[in-house]
Amino acid sequence: MPVPAPIRAAGPTVRWARRGLTVAVAAGLLVAVGTGTAVAGGTPDPSPAPSSPAPSSPAPSGSPGPGTVAPAPDPAVPDGLPAALEDPSPYLRQVSCDPVAKPGATALGRLLVATYPGTSFGVGRACGADGIASEHYEGRAVDWMTPGRDPLGAARAAAVLRWLLAPDAQGHPFALARRLGVMYLIWDDHIWGSYAAEAGWRPYATCASHPDPSWDTACHRDHIHVSLSWAGATGRTSFWTRHVAATDYGPCRPADLNWAAPYATANPVPCPARTALTAPAGAPAVEVALVRDSGATVGPGSTGPVVTAVQRALGVDADGQFGAATAAALTAFRAAHGLPVGTTVDAATWRALLAAAAAPPTQAGALRPPPPPAGPLTLYRAQTLHYGSTGAAVRALQVALHVTPSGWFGPLTQAAVSRVQAAHHLPVTGIVDAATWLALGA
Numbered sequence: 001m002p003v004p005a006p007i008r009a010a011g012p013t014v015r016w017a018r019r020g021l022t023v024a025v026a027a028g029l030l031v032a033v034g035t036g037t038a039v040a041g042g043t044p045d046p047s048p049a050p051s052s053p054a055p056s057s058p059a060p061s062g063s064p065g066p067g068t069v070a071p072a073p074d075p076a077v078p079d080g081l082p083a084a085l086e087d088p089s090p091y092l093r094q095v096s097c098d099p100v101a102k103p104g105a106t107a108l109g110r111l112l113v114a115t116y117p118g119t120s121f122g123v124g125r126a127c128g129a130d131g132i133a134s135e136h137y138e139g140r141a142v143d144w145m146t147p148g149r150d151p152l153g154a155a156r157a158a159a160v161l162r163w164l165l166a167p168d169a170q171g172h173p174f175a176l177a178r179r180l181g182v183m184y185l186i187w188d189d190h191i192w193g194s195y196a197a198e199a200g201w202r203p204y205a206t207c208a209s210h211p212d213p214s215w216d217t218a219c220h221r222d223h224i225h226v227s228l229s230w231a232g233a234t235g236r237t238s239f240w241t242r243h244v245a246a247t248d249y250g251p252c253r254p255a256d257l258n259w260a261a262p263y264a265t266a267n268p269v270p271c272p273a274r275t276a277l278t279a280p281a282g283a284p285a286v287e288v289a290l291v292r293d294s295g296a297t298v299g300p301g302s303t304g305p306v307v308t309a310v311q312r313a314l315g316v317d318a319d320g321q322f323g324a325a326t327a328a329a330l331t332a333f334r335a336a337h338g339l340p341v342g343t344t345v346d347a348a349t350w351r352a353l354l355a356a357a358a359a360p361p362t363q364a365g366a367l368r369p370p371p372p373p374a375g376p377l378t379l380y381r382a383q384t385l386h387y388g389s390t391g392a393a394v395r396a397l398q399v400a401l402h403v404t405p406s407g408w409f410g411p412l413t414q415a416a417v418s419r420v421q422a423a424h425h426l427p428v429t430g431i432v433d434a435a436t437w438l439a440l441g442a
Contacts, residue, residue, distance in 0.1 A: 070152065072159035075115040077239075081179065084244050085172055086237055088194040089183040089229035094133045095253045095271075097296035097306060098262035099124030102139045104235035105228055108180060109142045116156050120145045126304025126320075127296050135183075138250075138263065140233030142226040148188055149213070149221065157187060157224055165192070173197065179239035181232015186225040230263065257295030257350055286312050287357040294354060299344040300327055300425050310345055313353050327426060328435035341439060343425050376400070381437035387414050387430065397432060400440050 101123035109121030121144045125136035135141035144160070147153035164182060168175035174182075177194060184193040189207035192200065207219035216222045231237050231245035238244045252271035253260035279291040289309035296306045302322040311318040314329040327343040334342060337352040345353075377400055380393035389409040398405040401416040414430040421428045424439040432440075 070155070072152075072155040073115060074159055074163045075111050077176065078242065080242050082238055082242060082244060083170065084238075085168075085175060086178045086181065086231070086244055087247060088174070088178055088197060089181055089232070090247065090270075091193065091195045092183060092229055092250055094135050094138050095260040096251045096262050097127035097137055097259055097298060098139060099127060099137055100139045102228075102233040102235070102263075104181065104231075104233045104237070104240065105140050105142050107235055107240060108226065108228070108232075109144060112142075112144045112160065116146065119156065126302070126306075127298070128293060128305035131305075135227040135233075138233070140228045140230065142228070143223045144226065145223045147222050149216070153222075160224060161185070161187065176239065179237055181229035181237045181245070183227045183229050183232070185227075186220040188221050189219050230266070234263075234266075236266075253295060254347065257347060258292060259295030259297075261295070261347060262297055283357075287354075289313075290350075290353055290357050294350045295347060296350075297344065297346055298322055300427070310353070313357065324427065324433060324435045327424075328438045331424070331435065331438040335438075335441070341424065341441070343435075343439075377437060377440055381434065383432075385409055385432040387411075397440070 105123045109123060113119050113121060121142055123136065123142055124139045125134065127137040130136070136143075146156045146160075148157060164177040164180070164185070165174045166176070167173050172178070174194065174197060177185075182194060184191060184195075186192075186204055189204050190201040191204040192202070196202075204219065207215065210219060229237075230248040230250040234248070235241070236243075236245045236248075246266075246268060248266045248268070249270050250267055251260035251263050252267070253274055255272075255274065256277075258277050277291055277294065279288040283291075286309075289305075290313055293306045293309045298306050298310065300322050303320055305320065307322045307326070308318045308320045310322075310330070311320075311326055314326065314333060316325050316329045330343055330345065330349070331341060333352070334340065334349060337356075339348055339352060377396055380396055383393050385393060385397060387409055390407055392407070394409045394413070395405040395407045397409075397417075398407075398413055401413065401420070403413050403416050417432055417436065418428050418430045420426075420439055421430075421436055426435050426439060
């Protein structure tokens with residue numbers, strides 16, 4: 001696949017091939033001009049470069065032949081931008097688990113969708129889902145969907161890349177990419193990084209060997225991937241604020257865990273270099289997964305491989321969904337290991353899980369905590385209580401909740417139960433289930 005290199009064009013025209021269709025961008029007009037290998041600012045070369053072989057598969061059926069494609073507009077640029085702009089972002093590797101979309105990532109995705117109606121974007125992804133480091137796990141990567149096999153989709157992509165990577169009036173290279181905090185881009189089998197801009201577009205993974213459509217998503221032929229710096233992800237760069245943002249190095253992982261806590265505040269100091277931790281040779285699969293994912297913050301509502309690793313360690317159904325059963329098991333584990341009551345797997349919980357993994361596993365292979373000492377609620381924790389319930393279990397519950405112990409589960413008791421559930425990040429149902437009993441210390 002030819003390397004798209006809009007920022008290296010010698011003139012106003014940029015050309016590159018797309019599945020047998022060479023697209024020329026000149027003065028805002030996008031024209032199909034036949035087949036051939038792309039040459040920035042030059043004439044198509046019919047002989048593909050050895051390092052970037054042309055796809056062997058023909059253009060998809062239904063693709064238009066030579067002709068004119070509607071021009072693709074550029075996204076709007078705010079007025080009043082300062083003359084100065086951000087330094088190119090260094091490579092800030094993903095180290096934490098917080099896939100909630102960050103404001104700068106969401107704003108960029110919405111800008112692209114507003115400019116190109118009919119497109120879409122995504123940001124967050126379950127931690128560990130890709131098996132590699134990914135800024136999607138931190139909510140700071142945007143996948144903007146535009147199908148490269150379609151001439152209009154390719155035109156949109158060409159417009160966005162040109163817009164991001166063109167110099168500004170002062171000659172600053174890839175000016176808008178810097179103002180947005182773009183760290184790297186992936187499109188059409190190639191990757192470009194602000195931290196290695198002098199290398200231009202480089203081949204991405206083994207995509208040149210997989211031109212078939214089944215690889216289009218993995219090789220970013222149907223979307224542009226935009227990974228943002230922390231300043232860009234949090235919306236603090238000059239594109240959004242008109243104030244130049246300093247480099248923000250983000251959260252730093254501790255030496256004894258593989259993942260850092262979620263982003264909390266700007267960090268002007270580079271993080272120490274850390275070597276990835278691995279389990280000892282011959283360690284059981286449960287321990288291997290725990291070490292691999294150690295430090296990743298997960299809790300109710302989280303999904304994915306990290307949750308599965310925690311579930312296997314706790315001996316609950318490993319479905320990758322952090323629900324009530326996982327919350328109950330985690331609450332019991334934390335209590336048994338002297339940790340505050342809670343349902344979040346934080347750094348302290350990870351350290352306890354790793355310490356437990358060094359002990360002989362149970363017959364089921366799980367790191368089951370010893371049973372907690374019996375308390376006044378222990379006798380009732382197998383019961384489910386709800387509005388209208390009566391009896392000794394309700395009275396014991398009301399004493400624990402500091403509600404008048406009438407023995408009848410009424411609106412005051414239901415409200416108190418809901419407050420406990422909210423405080424422990426449990427589903428707020430007003431029903432006392434196993435997880436709620438554990439949160440109350442049963």
